[in-house]
Amino acid sequence: MLLNIRGPRQERRKLITSVVSSQILYAAPVWAEAMTVRTVSNDAALVIAGLIPLRELVRERSELAETAQDETTSASARKLAARARSLANWQSLWANSTKRRWTHRLFPDVGK
Known part of the structure; x- marks a missing residue:
C-alpha cells in the first residue's frame, strides 16, 4: 500500500488512521457492552x-x-x-x- 521508505506523509497517515478507525468502530453501539464482559x-x-x-x-x-x-x-x-x-x-x-x-x-x- 505504501513504500517502505521515509514512511507515509502526514495526510496519508491521517487517511489510513481514519479508515482503520472506521472499520474498528463499525457498529460499535451494538457490541460496546460486550467489551466490558469479554476480552x-x-x-x-x-x-x-x-x-x-x-x-x-x-x-x-x-x-x-x-x-x-x-x-x-x-x-x-x-x-x-x-x-x-x-x-x-x-x-x-x-x-x-x-x-x-x-x-x-x-x-x-x-x-x-
Missing part, C-alpha cells in the same frame, strides 16, 4: 492469528545476528533452526500460560 488475552489473540510474539521474533533476529559469521551451516539452515526454536519457545509459553485456558483447549498447538 481476549494477547497470548490467545496471537495464537488465533498465528503470529509469533514480538519477544520471540526479537530473540530470533538476535540469534541470527550472532550466528551470521558461522560458515559451518548455511544461512537458510540457521534461519530454519532459529524459527524452530522460536516456535518451541512460543509453544512452551502458551502451554504454561495461566490465561484463557478455554482458548488453549481449542488451539493447543501454536504451530498449526
Whole structure:
C-alpha cells in the first residue's frame, strides 16, 4: 500500500488512521457492552492469528545476528533452526500460560 521508505506523509497517515478507525468502530453501539464482559488475552489473540510474539521474533533476529559469521551451516539452515526454536519457545509459553485456558483447549498447538 505504501513504500517502505521515509514512511507515509502526514495526510496519508491521517487517511489510513481514519479508515482503520472506521472499520474498528463499525457498529460499535451494538457490541460496546460486550467489551466490558469479554476480552481476549494477547497470548490467545496471537495464537488465533498465528503470529509469533514480538519477544520471540526479537530473540530470533538476535540469534541470527550472532550466528551470521558461522560458515559451518548455511544461512537458510540457521534461519530454519532459529524459527524452530522460536516456535518451541512460543509453544512452551502458551502451554504454561495461566490465561484463557478455554482458548488453549481449542488451539493447543501454536504451530498449526
